Amino acid sequence: MTSASLQSAIESFGDPRGYLAVASIGLPPRQAVDALTADLEAWSLADRDPQGYDAVIERTRASYASLVGVHPDRVAQGSQTSVLTSLIAAAVPPGAEVLCVDGDFSSIVFPFLQRPDITVRPVALEALADAITDETWLVVFSLVQSSRGVVADIASINAAAARHGTYTMCDTTQGAGVLPVDASLFDATVCHTYKWLCAPRGVAFLTLSTRFDALLTPLHAGWYAGDDVWKSCYGPSMSLASTARRFDVSPAWQAWIGAEQSIALFDGLDINEVWARASGLGDALCDGLGIPQQHQAIVSWPDASGADLQKLLGAGIRASGRAGRLRASFHLWNTEGDVDAVLHALR
Structure with missing residues (x-):
């Protein structure tokens, strides 16, 4: 029933x-369409301002955090998974090994392949847990494979990673919204919300464990990564947020209007x-x-x-x-x- x-x-x-x-x-659900329509109408009537979107973004961040089981302070927002993944790829130490899935989605593989000074080793999804060794700095995989829909055995992968001291990164784009996701099980997750979460394209999330957060550099830092966003519009003085929000990028405002409705809907299910x-x-x-x-x-x-x-x-x-x-x-x-x-x- x-x-x-x-x-x-x-x-x-x-x-x-x-x-x-x-x-x-x-x-999109009806409420997202209605919200977007109203926002576009308000924009056309000169009745919108950038600051007005801040509360929408924070409510949406909170809904997403609730959906995937982490605190909002552990969630950064962006617009593409490949851009979020590039932050992680930049943190890999020279000479280290990154283990990935052969045939996995390119947005979580290509950023690592741009690092000629690291080893990127692809293996079959079914062999991923057994392929983790003491030399593996990071294991990267999708929760649900895009091409075949196969769900990863996260228990085995995480157990093997723990035994070898390996960090974990999971792309939940093909899972969040249809399959229960616990982002706290991983050092990092990336997710674009325009698929199973039924949001407009342009809203993506990065979650980080506290131990992994400390290893990353906010290379895309801009005004929206500031501790006080509207006092961070001009440099060179820089005071970034102390939470994962320091990895935020400036948002595509209209997309968040629809995303707020869609993600809140799934968070309530x-x-x-x-x-x-x-x-x-x-x-x-x-x-x-x-x-x-x-x-x-x-x-x-x-x-x-x-x-x-x-x-x-x-x-x-x-x-x-x-x-x-x-x-x-x-x-x-x-x-x-x-x-x-x-x-x-x-x-």
Whole structure:
């Protein structure tokens, strides 16, 4: 039985039948659209000012912190995961090893590859925990693999990292909003919110453990990283925030108007219930396709030619193709009717 809070959230998305592409881009809830529309109207009437967005950003930071189980002081905000990851890549000591997943999303791999003075070693996701050694300074991985939807075995990875004194970084972009996330389990997490958290593009978060925070340099520091933002507009005098906020970048204001509504919506839900619904629909699709259940919100299967994807698109079903596989992603607005529509289109 669907809880009242989840049912209310589902209804806020209208009736987007056939939309199975949240792994590419989420859909905005009604309250986010209303808030954005009102903000754009106010802007057009010269009734907005930069300072007016500060409270919105702090409320959104607090909602996100609550959602992922950390204090707001441990959360920095940005606009792209690759930019946030670059702060971590810059902190890796020369000669150190960074362990990553072969085929993981480029935004959490490429920044490390820009460091010719470190070793970046890719391994299969299934071998990640066993591949950590005393020489591994940092292990980097996605909670949910973008191309296949596979959920990482974080217990094994974290246990191995603890044994070897290795720092951990997890990209939760394909998990937060559909799969329960505890960011306190990692030294660092990055997350863009335009997928499963259904926010406008341009709102991303970095969480940091206290021990890892001390190793990073706020290379992107600007006025919004200041201890007092509106007294930090001019240099060279610099007084950065003492919390993770010193890693903040100046925000894309309008995006935060929508993000506040979307992230607060998910923070008010039982994400275990959301996951049970989404992964349950995924398993129902696997059953219909005659393939082993994947227990994932993202169901994928080989489709190198793109023929299956074209069948779905031709039937008005929005899905996506990645790395030679078709990717159908289920979220809280999907129903068994979407599963039936996919199976009918493919047959």
